[in-house]
Amino acid sequence: MDTSKPKSRKSRRRLGARQYKNYSNEMLKIAVDLVRKKQISAREAARQFAIPKQTILNKVNKSHTKSVGCPTRLSDDEEAKFIKVLIAAGEFGCPLSKLDLRLVVFEYLKKNGREDVFNGGPPGKAWLDNFLSRHSLDLSVRSTQNIKKNRAEKGVDEFMEYFRNLEETERCCSIKYTQF
Structure with a gap:
């Protein structure tokens, strides 16, 4: 019978790999609204909400509006x-x-x-x-x-x-x- 410790699982992400979304849609909406109303800049919103500046700008400019992933076969x-x-x-x-x-x-x-x-x-x-x-x-x-x-x-x-x-x-x- 094997009494050794269970092997720990290695992380699949490499050090320095791309960060993925770690913010909520509500926070993004608030940040976009503030930038649209010109209450704060996109850079300041990115710093305060920890959301990439380009993501905020894309939402403000209404680009990249499609959902993530492969489109469905039926409408x-x-x-x-x-x-x-x-x-x-x-x-x-x-x-x-x-x-x-x-x-x-x-x-x-x-x-x-x-x-x-x-x-x-x-x-x-x-x-x-x-x-x-x-x-x-x-x-x-x-x-x-x-x-x-x-x-x-x-x-x-x-x-x-x-x-x-x-x-x-x-x-x-x-x-x-x-x-x-």
Whole structure:
């Protein structure tokens, strides 16, 4: 049995490596507002708030406004529509699985002539995981649960109500699906 001390983990950053963001967005906003109102200079704001001067100037001049990282494959509007569809399907008692969501997105892109967004195939599991993490406040992944037989039995009225709700949701979200 090995009784030696656990090895300490080495830092991956090299000495003198670039410093990354160590300030809050609120502090940056305050610094930018002060510089815009010409109450203090950008150099003075950088010194007081410990924010790089160029970052403050970029915000004042409204340059570098895009979010950090790779842009998403779907627009924010398209993602919002898919969230509405997923929530509606869950409320109507027919939630979509991860595979269903990937196929729905692929069919949507095919119908809009944008199959090349995911190299001609459906979105991958990594895209799905990132989509769910981006919208974790609205969506969650749940496992199925067993229900009693009398709750599982549905009548014709419930099915007709489901399809009426589905048509209303399609009109609302302007995502069209063909019958299978």
